[in-house]
Amino acid sequence: MTPMFALVDCNAFFVSCEKVFQPRLEGKPIIVLSSNDGCAISRSNEAKNLGIPMGAPLFKIKEIVKRNQVHVFSSNFPLYGNMSSRVMETLKTFSPSLEVYSIDEAFLDLRSVPKSYLFSYGCDIKKIVKKWTGIPVSIGIGPTKTLAKVANNLAKKHPAGCYALLNPEKIEKVLENFPLQNVWGIGSGWSKKLSQFSINTALNLAKMDSHWIRRAFNVILARTALELRGVPCLSLEEISPPKKSLISSRSFGSPITSFEDLREAVSSHASSLAQRLREQRSCASLLSVSLKTNPFDNTGRFYSNTYLVPLVHPSQDTTTLIKAATLALEIIFREGLSYKKVGVMALQLLSEKHIQQPLFNAQNLDNSPKRKSLLKTIDNLNRQHGKGSVIFASEGLQKSWRPKASRLSPCFTQEWDQLVRVG
Numbered sequence: 001m002t003p004m005f006a007l008v009d010c011n012a013f014f015v016s017c018e019k020v021f022q023p024r025l026e027g028k029p030i031i032v033l034s035s036n037d038g039c040a041i042s043r044s045n046e047a048k049n050l051g052i053p054m055g056a057p058l059f060k061i062k063e064i065v066k067r068n069q070v071h072v073f074s075s076n077f078p079l080y081g082n083m084s085s086r087v088m089e090t091l092k093t094f095s096p097s098l099e100v101y102s103i104d105e106a107f108l109d110l111r112s113v114p115k116s117y118l119f120s121y122g123c124d125i126k127k128i129v130k131k132w133t134g135i136p137v138s139i140g141i142g143p144t145k146t147l148a149k150v151a152n153n154l155a156k157k158h159p160a161g162c163y164a165l166l167n168p169e170k171i172e173k174v175l176e177n178f179p180l181q182n183v184w185g186i187g188s189g190w191s192k193k194l195s196q197f198s199i200n201t202a203l204n205l206a207k208m209d210s211h212w213i214r215r216a217f218n219v220i221l222a223r224t225a226l227e228l229r230g231v232p233c234l235s236l237e238e239i240s241p242p243k244k245s246l247i248s249s250r251s252f253g254s255p256i257t258s259f260e261d262l263r264e265a266v267s268s269h270a271s272s273l274a275q276r277l278r279e280q281r282s283c284a285s286l287l288s289v290s291l292k293t294n295p296f297d298n299t300g301r302f303y304s305n306t307y308l309v310p311l312v313h314p315s316q317d318t319t320t321l322i323k324a325a326t327l328a329l330e331i332i333f334r335e336g337l338s339y340k341k342v343g344v345m346a347l348q349l350l351s352e353k354h355i356q357q358p359l360f361n362a363q364n365l366d367n368s369p370k371r372k373s374l375l376k377t378i379d380n381l382n383r384q385h386g387k388g389s390v391i392f393a394s395e396g397l398q399k400s401w402r403p404k405a406s407r408l409s410p411c412f413t414q415e416w417d418q419l420v421r422v423g
């Protein structure tokens with residue numbers, strides 16, 4: 001059976017999630033802001049039509065927002081994560097294998113669907129996802145992942161919201177008019193370089209000799225050219241490989257000066273990293289803590305510093321990580337400054353299976369079965385009762401360092417007391 005892929009992409013995903021539980025927003029201009037209420041990262045069509053660009057900082061579009069009564073939301077990632085799982089679960093019913101590509105995108109394997117039925121199958125997927133989750137999606141279908149991406153781009157402009165690139169003549173016609181920088185993985189940098197060789201459209205690239213591309217550019221671009229020609233080079237990656245490093249960092253809602261507040265923030269980041277390490281079954285051998293003041297602050301005292309702490313025994317234990325991160329903070333903290341951002345990174349990650357047990361320190365806390373089962377219990381409680389149900393005391397309860405989120409919608413799907421009320 002020849003391969004066939006569908007790329008399902010949620011339309012204006014964050015905005016769509018907000019709309020599911022607030023139907024009064026239908027047809028209204030809506031934007032969702034990045035962390036700390038910074039820039040517009042998701043826009044409804046109505047907001048796009050008002051000329052609000054992607055990534056526009058809120059202060060720059062204040063006038064448009066006010067004049068047109070644009071509905072503005074802080075990002076509510078727990079809600080979006082939850083809605084994303086609902087969409088992915090629904091998609092699983094349409095294909096035996098699926099690759100979750102990002103929070104709002106997934107590739108499906110459709111090789112078992114007869115060719116003549118593929119377009120209407122795509123339309124069915126769209127209909128069911130909307131019915132079961134409330135989220136509108138666009139679907140592109142093609143014989144390679146790169147062509148499915150191209151088809152998805154066209155589906156966004158197509159009234160059916162679904163587009164299938166199945167026969168070579170149609171593929172060639174579409175690629176002839178398809179801008180190179182919109183091809184998956186190319187972007188404006190590569191397309192500028194390619195234009196020096198008179199490669200200006202996706203079709204130009206598809207027709208180039210792949211050995212030449214490999215020599216003149218690289219193997220990734222050669223693969224893209226082959227994929228555009230309909231030769232599948234990329235397969236579905238159903239299981240994502242564990243990450244090689246993890247980061248947890250945020251800008252503060254308002255400047256922080258006290259060591260205590262910073263320590264709470266650092267503990268909180270370290271704790272979240274430890275939980276993610278356990279989730280992907282790896283341990284960190286190195287921890288890095290970075291701290292900086294606001295570079296745009298006009299006091300003229302910009303300060304930024306990073307400190308690395310090697311962990312003698314690679315660890316995924318919250319206490320070990322909090323201790324190491326606090327130690328680093330003590331070293332780089334300077335009194336009398338107002339800080340803008342702090343972040344913690346877990347580096348040199350190893351699989352928990354490959355950790356060498358210490359020879360002389362058998363009492364090492366991290367390794368005791370009691371310790372492991374305690375952390376497992378904490379993870380389970382936080383999974384069942386919501387993130388932050390059980391925390392370490394050093395993370396603090398007030399969290400005055402929390403990022404600004406003044407326009408947050410309720411947690412419709414995760415908190416009992418924030419469910420939608422009817423009547």
Ligand SMILES: [Mg+2]
Binds near residue numbers: 010
């Ligand atoms: Mg999307």
